[in-house]
Amino acid sequence: MNRKIRILAIGHSYVVALNRALLRQVAADPDFEVTVAAPNRFRSELGEIPFQPEPPGSPLRVVPMNIRLGRSIYIFGYDGHALNRLLANGGFDLVYAWEEPYIYAGFQIARAVARSAPKAVFCFRTAQSLPKRYPPPFNYFERVCLRRADGWVAGAHLVYENSVARGYPAAKGTILTLAVDTALFSPLPEDAKKQIREELGLNSPILGFVGRLTAAKGIEVIQRAVEMLEPSRPWSLLFLGSGPCEEDVLRWAGSRGWAGRIVVKLVEHSAVPRFLAAMDVLLAPSLTTRGWKEQFGRMVIEAFACGVPVIVSDSGELPFLVGDSGWVVPEGQAPALAEAIRAALDMPERREEAIRKGLERAKTYSTISLGRQFGDYYRKLVEQKRISLCAA
Numbered sequence: 347m348n349r350k351i352r353i354l355a356i357g358h359s360y361v362v363a364l365n366r367a368l369l370r371q372v373a374a375d376p377d378f379e380v381t382v383a384a385p386n387r388f389r390s391e392l393g394e395i396p397f398q399p400e401p402p403g404s405p406l407r408v409v410p411m412n413i414r415l416g417r418s419i420y421i422f423g424y425d426g427h428a429l430n431r432l433l434a435n436g437g438f439d440l441v442y443a444w445e446e447p448y449i450y451a452g453f454q455i456a457r458a459v460a461r462s463a464p465k466a467v468f469c470f471r472t473a474q475s476l477p478k479r480y481p482p483p484f485n486y487f488e489r490v491c492l493r494r495a496d497g498w499v500a501g502a503h504l505v506y507e508n509s510v511a512r513g514y515p516a517a518k519g520t521i522l523t524l525a526v527d528t529a530l531f532s533p534l535p536e537d538a539k540k541q542i543r544e545e546l547g548l549n550s551p552i553l554g555f556v557g558r559l560t561a562a563k564g565i566e567v568i569q570r571a572v573e574m575l576e577p578s579r580p581w582s583l584l585f586l587g588s589g590p591c592e593e594d595v596l597r598w599a600g601s602r603g604w605a606g607r608i609v610v611k612l613v614e615h616s617a618v619p620r621f622l623a624a625m626d627v628l629l630a631p632s633l634t635t636r637g638w639k640e641q642f643g644r645m646v647i648e649a650f651a652c653g654v655p656v657i658v659s660d661s662g663e664l665p666f667l668v669g670d671s672g673w674v675v676p677e678g679q680a681p682a683l684a685e686a687i688r689a690a691l692d693m694p695e696r697r698e699e700a701i702r703k704g705l706e707r708a709k710t711y712s713t714i715s716l717g718r719q720f721g722d723y724y725r726k727l728v729e730q731k732r733i734s735l736c737a738a
Contacts, residue, residue, distance in 0.1 A: 350379040351728055352437055356455060357444025357471075358413075358422070360384035363398040364615045366406060367527040371717025373405035378721065383432060385424070386410035389417055420484070421450045429454070433462035439728045440467040447472060447491030447498075448484045456494040465735060467727045469497035471522075473641045475504045475662055477512060497727045502642045502663040520723055525716035526647045526708055533653035533705075534623040542624035546609050548582035551691055554625030554654070556618065556645040559589030559610070562638050564631030564659060566591075569598055570680035571631075571687060581607070581691075586621055588612040623652035627690045632661040633677050640664050646672075647711040650704035655697055657686045671703035 353372070359365045361384045373380035387396045397410040409432060412425040433441070441459050445452035447470050459468045470491055480488060492498075498514060499522045500506035510516045534542075543550060553572070559565055565585075572583060585595060585608070592610055599608040613621060622628070628649040632640040640662030649656050650671065658664040659677035668674055673690060675682035690697055709715060 351377055351724065352439050353378055353380045353442065353724060354383065354432070354436055354438045354440070354466075355380065355442045355444065356383040356424075358385055358388050358419070358451070359444055361386075361388045361395055361397050362615050363400060364527070364530070366400070366408075367530075367713045368525045368717055368720065370404060370406055371525075371713040372721050372724070374717070375721050377725070379407075380405065381407040381409060381432075381436060381438070383409040383411055383424075383429075385413040385416065385422075387416070388413070419449060423450050423454050426454070426458070429458050430462045433458055433466070436463070438463055438466045439731075440469070440724055442499075442724075443468070443470040445470065446474065447495075448474075448480050448488040450487060452491050453487035456491045460494055465731070467496045467724075467731045468494050469499060469727060470495060471499040471501060472509060473501040473505055475502065475508050475639055475641050476637070477508055478637075496731060497723070499723070503666055504639075504663050505641060522716060522719055522723065523711060524642055524644045524647070525713045526644075526651045526711050528651045528708060528712045528714075531619045531622070531648045531651035531708075534620075539624045542621065543582075546582075546584065546611070546621075546624075547606065548584060548609060549580060549607075550582070551580065551626035552582045552584050552624065553687065554584045554586060554622065554628050555630070556586045556622060556628065556648070557630075559585060559587055559591040559595065561591060562633050562635050563589075564629075564633050564677070565595065567631040567633070567659075567678060567680050567683055568629055569595070571683035573602070574681060574684040575687065579691075581687075583608045584621070584625060585610040586613065586618065618648070619652065622648055622654065625649070625652075625654050627687065628654050628656045629683070629687075630656060630658040630664065631675070631677065631683055632659050632664060634661045643667050647708055650708035650711070653701050653705055655690050655700040655704065657683065657690060659683075669703075669707070671707045672700050 355369055360382050369380050372378055387394050400406055400408055411428050413422050415422045443455040497518045506521045557563055599605050643664050646656050646667050656672035658668050660674055661677045665674050673686040675686050
């Protein structure tokens with residue numbers, strides 16, 4: 347192509363600057379010109395997050411947008427007039443929606459592309475790994491998105507398999523996972539780890555958890571596993587996040603006399619790399635429920651990049667993600683988790699091997715690697731669209 351390929355990426359996750367790292371990598375390719383649209387503010391467990399500006403020198407053009415009904419991920423929508431103006435005037439070759447096709451925002455974007463940029467490629471991302479059937483109007487939203495889509499991105503292997511089984515066209519789909527910015531997530535020297543431990547008031551070794559404190563994330567399994575460790579064994583426990591189980595964790599810590607060994611801390615996204623890299627082992631014992639199973643496990647690839655060994659359950663995508671680069675235990679089995687913790691702490695050779703393999707595996711999921719793959723996929727879709735328009 348003689349001119350740059352103009353990409354519009356739009357999604358609520360892009361309100362956080364860290365979540366645009368992959369798009370910065372795509373935009374670093376001189377073939378692309380990338381615009382990112384996101385809500386001007388969005389609610390999360392951190393409260394209402396205002397749109398975070400891009401770092402100096404960023405190649406991205408960013409467009410914060412007003413939204414409505416922002417308290418619900420299923421029914422929130424973008425300012426329709428602003429969205430249509432952006433699409434009509436942007437000259438975009440491809441629009442990538444980081445919104446599920448069954449929510450209103452995903453449907454809204456698909457409809458707006460058809461109306462205001464009909465020659466542009468439309469593709470969306472999905473992370474749904476369970477064979478769900480949606481009630482009206484969400485099943486209608488999904489049908490419209492599929493009908494309009496020139497391509498779709500599955501966030502993991504199980505997501506792709508589930509989507510195809512539910513009728514998504516296999517030939518239009520591809521597997522492109524989340525990425526880790528290895529410029530931000532990287533190992534820390536021992537003196538920096540010591541400083542963070544002192545800041546937290548915790549002693550090494552630190553067993554860590556990153557994410558929402560919910561039953562499905564295996565919080566209670568962690569509690570039972572820690573109770574099974576020998577009384578004389580040193581350990582601390584850092585829960586990096588918040589959620590419905592937070593108060594239960596704090597009550598449990600107090601009842602066991604462990605208040606000085608256990609910290610629950612909610613931090614800004616930009617602070618996660620620092621605290622994660624200070625952990626000695628990451629625990630991710632997710633549980634499969636009727637409505638959810640681990641869709642990917644972003645905290646795992648971030649731990650890999652930080653040189654932190656991981657212990658995960660065999661829920662959802664986690665076993666595929668970890669491979670032989672850590673410990674995989676049966677979900678819900680606290681004794682197995684306790685035994686894996688002992689192995690990770692007591693077997694230095696096995697631990698170092700897990701760290702080495704994890705650092706190597708992180709390269710596969712780096713923004714550099716995934717940025718290249720996304721760029722190739724975008725090129726392919728735009729070229730296919732160009733050929734079909736010429737043939738018409």
